[in-house]
Amino acid sequence: MKQKTDQYILAIETSCDETAVAIVKNGRDLLSNVVASQIESHKRFGGVVPEIASRHHIEQITIVLEEALQKAGVTMEEIDAIAVTEGPGLVGALLIGVNAAKAIAYAHQKPLVGVHHIAGHIYANRLEKEFSFPLLSLVVSGGHTELIVMKEHGDFQVIGETRDDAAGEAYDKVAKALDLPYPGGPYIDRLAAEGEATIDFPRAWLEEGSYDFSFSGLKTAVMNTLHNARQKGKTLKKEDIAASFQESVIDVLVTKTYRAAREYEVKQLIVAGGVAANKGLRAGLKEQFAGEAIDVLIPPLSLCTDNAAMIAAAGSVAFEQGHRAGLDLNANPSLSLERYAKRSKR
Amino acid sequence: MNILAIDTSNQVMSTAVLNGDQLIAEYTTNVKKNHSVALMPAIDNILRDAGITPGEIHKIVVARGPGSYTGVRIGVTTAKTLAWTLNIPITGVSSLEAAAYNGFYFPGLICSFFDARRGRVFAAVYKRDGKQLIPVLEEKNIQFTDWLQELKSQKEQVLFIGNNFSLHRENIQELLGDQAVIAEAFMHIPRASVLGHIGKDRDAEDLHSFTPHYLRLAEAEAKWLQTRGNGHE
Numbered sequence: 001m002k003q004k005t006d007q008y009i010l011a012i013e014t015s016c017d018e019t020a021v022a023i024v025k026n027g028r029d030l031l032s033n034v035v036a037s038q039i040e041s042h043k044r045f046g047g048v049v050p051e052i053a054s055r056h057h058i059e060q061i062t063i064v065l066e067e068a069l070q071k072a073g074v075t076m077e078e079i080d081a082i083a084v085t086e087g088p089g090l091v092g093a094l095l096i097g098v099n100a101a102k103a104i105a106y107a108h109q110k111p112l113v114g115v116h117h118i119a120g121h122i123y124a125n126r127l128e129k130e131f132s133f134p135l136l137s138l139v140v141s142g143g144h145t146e147l148i149v150m151k152e153h154g155d156f157q158v159i160g161e162t163r164d165d166a167a168g169e170a171y172d173k174v175a176k177a178l179d180l181p182y183p184g185g186p187y188i189d190r191l192a193a194e195g196e197a198t199i200d201f202p203r204a205w206l207e208e209g210s211y212d213f214s215f216s217g218l219k220t221a222v223m224n225t226l227h228n229a230r231q232k233g234k235t236l237k238k239e240d241i242a243a244s245f246q247e248s249v250i251d252v253l254v255t256k257t258y259r260a261a262r263e264y265e266v267k268q269l270i271v272a273g274g275v276a277a278n279k280g281l282r283a284g285l286k287e288q289f290a291g292e293a294i295d296v297l298i299p300p301l302s303l304c305t306d307n308a309a310m311i312a313a314a315g316s317v318a319f320e321q322g323h324r325a326g327l328d329l330n331a332n333p334s335l336s337l338e339r340y341a342k343r344s345k346r
Numbered sequence: 347m348n349i350l351a352i353d354t355s356n357q358v359m360s361t362a363v364l365n366g367d368q369l370i371a372e373y374t375t376n377v378k379k380n381h382s383v384a385l386m387p388a389i390d391n392i393l394r395d396a397g398i399t400p401g402e403i404h405k406i407v408v409a410r411g412p413g414s415y416t417g418v419r420i421g422v423t424t425a426k427t428l429a430w431t432l433n434i435p436i437t438g439v440s441s442l443e444a445a446a447y448n449g450f451y452f453p454g455l456i457c458s459f460f461d462a463r464r465g466r467v468f469a470a471v472y473k474r475d476g477k478q479l480i481p482v483l484e485e486k487n488i489q490f491t492d493w494l495q496e497l498k499s500q501k502e503q504v505l506f507i508g509n510n511f512s513l514h515r516e517n518i519q520e521l522l523g524d525q526a527v528i529a530e531a532f533m534h535i536p537r538a539s540v541l542g543h544i545g546k547d548r549d550a551e552d553l554h555s556f557t558p559h560y561l562r563l564a565e566a567e568a569k570w571l572q573t574r575g576n577g578h579e
């Protein structure tokens with residue numbers, strides 16, 4: 001039964017290749033979380049094809065909506081607001097979610113809340129444990145590598161970001177060079193566990209004190225090593241390449257994250273995004289933060305990859321803070337997190 | 347019976363409310379603007395003017411393509427989600443058929459077409475039969491000059507209704523001469539009131555499986571099929 005004080009958010013996420021709808025109660029209580037993945041379709045192309053992603057979203061959207069409501073056992077009348085990912089992401093894909101959300105909000109005269117995709121990844125953790133501020137979030141995915149400090153709800157300060165490839169992107173490219181299937185991240189993680197880091201690949205620390213990242217040099221170094229070995233007729237063990245590459249990525253991620261956590265005196269470290277599923281990264285962070293009074297939160301696998309529960313969790317706070325979108329809400333493929341933060345703080 | 351009709355398949359955006367066969371309100375623009383921004387406020391506006399709430403809509407008719415992929419998807423996503431959440435029937439009508447109705451009383455053939463870039467068009471041919479148009483040539487994605495040759499062999503006057511005439515007028519006149527009639531500018535604008543009229547008595551679609559008619563595979567898909575040796579457009 002819904003109490004008068006309870007808040008129910010229905011959220012939609014279609015920024016890339018997952019059509020997702022979730023219903024969350026009071027910002028933290030997950031009632032349903034339905035994800036229709038298109039990965040099998042995109043595997044044929046070795047990556048996500050935007051036009052095909054948009055076509056799949058429109059095939060799935062009402063099916064996923066219906067399943068999410070049924071699983072939650074909630075009627076539309078009980079929903080307090082509709083939250084939707086407005087960006088960043090693939091514009092054609094985002095448009096399906098945004099227009100579906102507007103249709104529902106309009107049909108039932110419910111408030112509409114636009115949510116930033118990365119804010120969502122961070123808030124996925126709040127479904128597991130309440131935040132304590134200040135907190136630091138390391139967001140690592142196919143499109144993002146960022147360090148974000150939050151002093152309060154809805155406040156996002158980006159202190160470091162990638163200057164070229166995102167970590168997940170580097171994983172996919174190296175996986176491709178090693179002839180591993182798409183998406184390559186999980187395969188590298190698995191191979192790395194069986195190999196040894198025998199090759200000393202570079203670590204891009206950048207200027208002293210910088211929290212930015214760069215992975216394109218590392219990616220090139222891996223390619224060159226493979227190329228040189230091939231020319232000399234040598235065969236390198238894939239497992240060792242994977243282990244050496246992964247060690248370089250994780251070394252930089254963990255070291256910078258640890259330094260930022262100390263400098264900003266945070267109470268919590270939150271890991272978010274698809275690469276948070278990486279076992280090597282999880283182990284590396286746990287080891288580095290062992291014995292520290294910093295609470296390390298890593299969401300379960302189902303909440304690491306793209307889903308709508310995280311959008312509902314972030315949308316719940318934005319809704320509470322009074323953020324509302326109009327019927328003219330558009331998809332914003334390059335929405336910046338800091339601009340979004342300013343808006344939701346109003 | 348209140349019908350909401352939506353067409354965003356090309357640059358023109360049009361939405362209308364009909365009560366039976368009576369138009370109550372219509373809003374049509376022909377500007378290079380994002381349909382995703384403008385569509386929902388436009389629907390809100392005409393429903394207000396019509397004095398009906400979303401819950402009082404009984405049926406939705408939407409242009410299901412062909413046209414701009416993104417444009418068609420904005421209309422179909424909005425229409426499909428509205429129909430689902432309001433639990434009302436939805437009917438899809440070909441965007442080409444809706445455009446052809448602007449030439450309803452033309453005694454010969456009516457060819458509607460939309461530019462599909464690189465000399466190609468989405469096109470179809472209709473002819474009036476009593477109170478409706480019936481297809482003479484089914485909708486296709488085709489090289490426009492090939493299409494015009496096909497029309498030439500029909501040996502009947504053809505009325506052309508479409509968009510981007512600056513690109514195609516010369517070809518039409520050159521290949522068909524006096525056989526071709528090009529409609530006046532105001533007749534090229536598809537109107538949602540016409541769409542609603544066409545769809546009002548047609549059967550409802552299966553909601554969940556209702557998707558646009560693109561008439562063309564995504565480029566990556568076509569290439570993928572080609573490399574597997576069974577590709578054709």
Ligand SMILES: [Zn+2]
Nearest residue numbers: 117121141306
């Ligand atoms: Zn993501």
